[in-house]
Amino acid sequence: MLGITRLTQVRAGIRSSTLREQSKIRDAAAYAKLSKIRWAGHVMRLNDHRWTRPVSDWTPRDVKRTTGRPPTRWSDFFTKSFKERYNALRVPRTDRIHWTTLARERDKWKDCWRPLGTSEDQRVSSKGNPPGLGQQVVV
Template sequence: MERAMLGVSLMDRIRNEVIRQRTKVTDIAVKICKLKWQWAGHICRRTDNRWGRRVLEWRPRTGKRSVGRPPARWTDDLRRVAGSGWMRKAEDRVLWRSLGEAYVQQWMIIG
């Protein structure tokens, strides 16, 4: 769509990064990543007993995942950046925001 906005075809051999700089459109994957990080911090800072926090802390009774490469859980990539105590770290807004920048940067590098 961005190529159509600029009138650039694939035959022009212009990289996506250059096109994105011209259109100043943010990458949707980066935006989603940033919103996920912010929402996780918001849920962890809640003091009431709503279901969002309980779902994040919930562990199934069996505790076993499927054989082979198990599907990633929602919190796996949060844990990868912030560590196992990520829920406590989310309560400190300044620390959580700085970790969030690192989290978003990893997605920009992956592409």
């Protein structure tokens, strides 16, 4: 795409993140994480009796977890991600708010996961729509 081979990249000391920025390719791990976050918000807002929400909340009582490092649970992922992203200015009392409660309110959920560099004042849309509709202009 950019015409840079791996050998050229190593010799020149070019980071893969720099090449991704130049080619405008998304980081696969970051995209997967955001997709998981988006899906979790969608599932928590479902009001009908589909199986997706009960399965997400389900904890088997009769099965013991294996020894060694346990696999990450769905809720463990969000708890860890919130601890990484939250700061005191964005959401007060973050330790007391459960991720499922935030996910049920779409605007709050989207505000929790918007880029850290943008503030509420910087999110202005071109048609006067409320922030969070996918339009972002830095003033």
